[in-house]
Amino acid sequence: MRLSISVVFSSVAGYFLGAEIIDWGIVLLLSVGGYLMVGASNAYNQVLERDLDALMDRTKNRPVASGRMSTTVAMAIAIAFTILGLLTLFYINPQTAMFGGISIFMYVLLYTPLKTKTPLSVFVGAFPGAIPFMLGWVAATNDFGIEPGTLFMIQFFWQFPHFWAIGWFLYDDYKKGGFFMLPTGKRDKGTATQVILYTVWTILISIIPAFGYTGNLFLSPAAAIIVGGLGLFMLYWAIKLYQNRDAKTAKRLMLSSVTYITLLQIVFVVDKFLR
Known part of the structure; x- marks a missing residue:
């Protein structure tokens, strides 16, 4: 549920950034549609990985892995959520539904099977994971351009250190x-080095809107300083991970990354409505 709510939060933030006038009916549809799509993806995932989930402490109590729910029921839920989610997003506009469908396809049929094959699964999974922030803008404008593309890239690069x-x-x-x-x-140091590099790229991409290169997506100098400061906080923990290379520091980096993306989206939205 936490994951689903975070996706809805990102989508709504993207909608607020793209909308000239807030239509609360669309906000509701986007929230419901986004929640259903994430629920569908999670249900498919739990069916496909039920045997592997049963081996891990963090997932062994999931409904399908623990045997509390049959795969038939789980698949029925997944299919129902997919159909209802796509119909809800299509009612907003066709492009929103298309990107929602792409998200489910990549998460279930590409990312999930690759997780046991190659570390590149994180790269593949970053595509569907980056769609929600962008999806909100598309829902508001029925258009894909530099603005939603920038929102996509922010959340895309952020996912690697996270x-x-x-x-x-x-x-x-x-x-x-x-x-x-x-x-x-x-x-090892190789992984920690890449964490630092992707954190730096995330920060740089996040402040690009302040320089006027991203169309109607703009960030004021004051907001850019705040976003940059939040990024430096995350970078601090990325550097500490390189130095300590322990689980405690990694957990703090994860928490700082969640704080970063949440506050970044709030800053972007507040900055728009204060201008």
Whole structure:
């Protein structure tokens, strides 16, 4: 549920950024449609990974893995959520439904099976994971351009330090299920270096709107300073991970990354309505 709510939050933030006039009916439809799409993706995932989920402490109590729910019921829920979610998003506009469909396809049929094959699964999974922030703008404008593309890139690059931090402190548990989450496959300097690099890229992309290169998506100098400061807080923990290379620091990096993306979206929205 936490994941679903975070996706809805990102989508609504993107809508507020793209809308000239807030239509609360569209906000409701976007929230319901987004929630259903994430629910569908999670349901498909739990069916496909039920045997692996049963091996890991963090997932062994999931409904399908624990045997509390049959795969038939789970698939029925997944299919129903997919149909209802797509119809809800299509009612907003066809492009929103299209991107919602792409998100489910990439998450279920590409990212999920790749998780046990290659660390590149995180790269593939970053595509559907980056769609929600962008989706809100498309829902508001029925158009895809530089603005939603920038929102997509912010959340795309942010996911690498976020998920590598999770992969680091849950390394032993992921290993039980045969998942490859870290770029080098190990909790080493190579992984920590890449965490720092992707954190820096995330910060740089996040402040690009302040320079006037992203169309109608703009960030004031004051807001850019705040976003940059939030980014430096996350970068601090990325550097600490390189120095300490322990699970405790990785967890703090994960928490700082969640704080970063949440406050960034709030700052972007507040900055728009204060201008």
